[in-house]
Amino acid sequence: MRTAYSVETVRAAERTLMARLPDGALMQRAAAGLAAACAQLLGRVYGSRVVLLVGSGDNGGDALWAGARLARRGAAVTAVLLAPGRAHPGGLAALRRAGGVTVPAADGVPLVERADLVLDGIVGIGGTGGLRAEAVPLAEAAHRSRAAVVAVDLPSGVDADTGQVRGAAVRADLTVTFGTHKPALFVDPAREHAGSVRLVDIGLELPAGPFLEALQHADVARLLPVPAAESDKYRRGVVGIAAGSARYPGAAVLAVSGALRGGAGAVRYVGPAADAVIARYPETLVSDQGPKKAGRVQAWVVGPGAGDDARTVAQVLALDVPVLVDADGLRLAPARDVRRRTAPTLMTPHAGEAAALLGVGRDEVEGARLDAVRELAGRYRATVLLKGSTTLVAGPDGGPVRANATGTPWLATAGSGDVLSGLAGSLLAAGLPALDAASAGAYVHGLAGRFAARHAPAGAHDIADAIPRAWRDVREAGVG
Template sequence: MRIAYSVETVRAAERELMARLPQGALMQRAAAGLAAACADLLGRVYGSRVALLVGSGDNGGDALYAGARLARRGAGVTAVLLNPDRAHGGGLAALRAAGGRVATVGGGAAGAGAAGGGGAAAAGGTATSGGAAVGGGPMAGRGPATDGSAATAGGAAAGSGGMAAGGTAAGGAAAGGGQAPSGGQVAGGVASGSAAPSGGQAAGGVASGSAAADRGLTDGGSEANGDAEAAVARADLVIDGIVGIGGKGGLRPDAERLVRAVRGILVAVDLPSGVDADTGEVRGSAVRADATITFGTYKPGLLIDPAHTHAGALRLIDIGLDAHLPADPDLEALQHEDVAALLPRPSAESDKYRRGVVGVVAGSARYPGAAVLAVSGALRGGAGAVRYVGPAADTVIARFPETLVHSGPPAKAGRVQSWVVGPGLGDGAAAKHSLEDVLASDVPVLVDADGLHLLPAGSDLRKREAATVLTPHAGEAAALLGVSREEVEAGRLAAVRALAERYGATVLLKGSTTLVAAEHQPVRVNPTGVGWLATAGSGDVLSGLIGSLLATGLPARDAASVGAYLHGLAARRTTAPHGAPIAAYDVSTALTDTWRDVLA
């Protein structure tokens, strides 16, 4: 299971861990993992061009230390400082000592100070002959390098050869710059495309015959302000260390312009700059990374749209936080093994009634197909029998002769272990009575589509004897909350939590990243959904599937989570390998093989 924690929780865990580690060790762990991941993406480090987009937070420090590691392996690394006076002093020292270069945005030489004989940035103070920045700099008090040498990304002293990407210095000790919680994010950034390698470089990271010489690098390894964008544009890989996990809002114009210049692989540090780590919201332009390397634990925004679509491929780096994180995360994402453990299995003594009977109240003269699709999902959800109640009985029987049918009302249709009500039901008096009948029962109920429209405003479903599951899409959720659809889509996590609290129900909010919320429990995000599921009737199949899982005895939150997972996986199976249009019934027919795949 993937789990995610809020920024506040992550920072508290980092503080606890840092109190037990040598100064700066946590940043070195993060930088080592970041450098290793970037090396994997590059394929060949030696001779490649790497640009670092460096802000004032610790994400910028992670990027600088990782850049130093890559430089020691023969990459030509240029750090572009968006706020030179507040750049991480220890990281700058390590990068310069490794042969990296520095460009600035906003005027002036990088670092606002002179580099000493060891190549370390003074960062407002004076560099010693060993290269460590001392005194006066913005990083003062966070741990200068010891033993007269600038710290490298792995914690080894510069000049000692450092360590290969992915390694860690003995004991994890980090010199120079220390470590603060990996925070400080503002939102914003712009999409960048796929890799476009632009040629090799000579050993030591200087581009042979390239603009590095033509644009006039200074002896201290700094480029003029106007060269920053060119350095980004020619890079094979760009590391986004602009802001950290605590920021809000969009990128500033200088940062946005630089991100638009990216032509190579774009890798985000911890999360893409411009996305909200806690909510997944994107307020303004945001970096759209090819990959995001995150540290310690996933952050909710990495798993929830719209931010999720900006993260690219995700890679989690273990930095030792697990022992300091609480047992209950803020967000969960089930994986294959989690779903396999929850799937119901009949015993040798099972009969169709012991396996559970799901009742389906769906369809109308106008929408008979909704009944067929809901029943199709229910038949493949693990229950022993499906009992259909409604006006589309003839249509349902013609397609699925194994279905038990009844004209209604639901209370007189026979015993069931769960109900599904709403798909294609209409809004007439009979539909309202059917909803009231089902909600008055003592078994779990799933309410979808027209059933949600008929649900009385402010209904407190806690008063029911059994669980209730609501499955709205964004428009239906907006109506239930009395807000705009745009507000729901921009803040999906807040919306699903608000619905669960207001109605006292388990809520499955359908969408590009489907969310499942229940009171006092972590929200679950479904990782299997695909855009091809946005087709008429797919929600009816999902309702029947979840209702069937409820009838087998799965708790409401588990039934909704497992149903969404199988539903998305069935769509992926149907559209594989390259994606193709599908119909809702295609998803239903793929569920049996999908179930088998999960158990394999």
């Protein structure tokens, strides 16, 4: 599992470590890892043109010390100083001793445009808002140049704790971060600016409770249900699907497709799309008696393609089993009914639905996804899976938010969310807590999207068909 910590926690850990180390030793550790990453990216250091964008903070110092190391290996290193009187003195002296030169920000753009590598040390992790005016032309020049752009700890201009980008920001090909990941490296829109991410261990001792988590194959493999020898379809869990309408029968079919591949022993369907469901998936157990009389069910999925069927949504919410609410169900479910539930509730909105639930604009949700998912989870006392370019999962208890790393833009296709709802609902029925069902479901669903679209554009049914392959990939890599 990869973890990310807040700026406040990172700074506290740095202060504790620096108190035990000789002066400047921590910066030297960071600079060594940074220089090694730059050298690997360059391939050939000798004769390469390296430009450092240097601000007044420690990130500028890291860049200067790393530049000195590269200069000693034969690179032509120029530091563009955005605050010449406040540049890190030790790093500046080291760069000059190694043969590097400095220029003011006004002279930097042509150098950036001709560089082989640009090292972004403008702003540290404490920066808020976009880049200042004098830095914007340098960032734009780096973006349009052929240079490899490497960010020191975090791309300048993004908010470390929230992932927000409130103005111009550096777009990196590689971000070299120190000690721990920062939340913005996992969360869009900042994540899009970070490029690939490399973590350099500098010896920080961090507390047990991270700000954000990102599961990996081994973590998800431990969560996915595996039938025991004595298992039957009921012991494995039965998931109920209350979805679809005369206008949207396909939503029911797609939700069932995800549920059938999600680890539960059986799928029960109630709703007006029974004929379409049975025609495609004859193994589905269909009932026309409504959710209360559908038979044994360990978890329900309600809402995909439901239209205006508020009655069914209300019936499902009244049941004392885990419930996943998606799509039309989010619009039809009264907040008070969700909050007073005692069994787990999992809500799966996309940004537009989240905006409607919060009473804000969609852009506000997209620009501050971490804030939005936490606010929804707290307001509804539910686990919330916020879909989008970064899928985030937050529980009602205020613990670490989970960010999914397997998503792909190919998942932005009609019906993909219905498949995810069925998959995550099936994991709920198999006994996973809501946070784990949402996290594992999003992970496998994202991986299935990658497999489905590897050679051609994929539809929702292709994503559903690729779930078994994704499941095997996780299990085989995660548990050997």
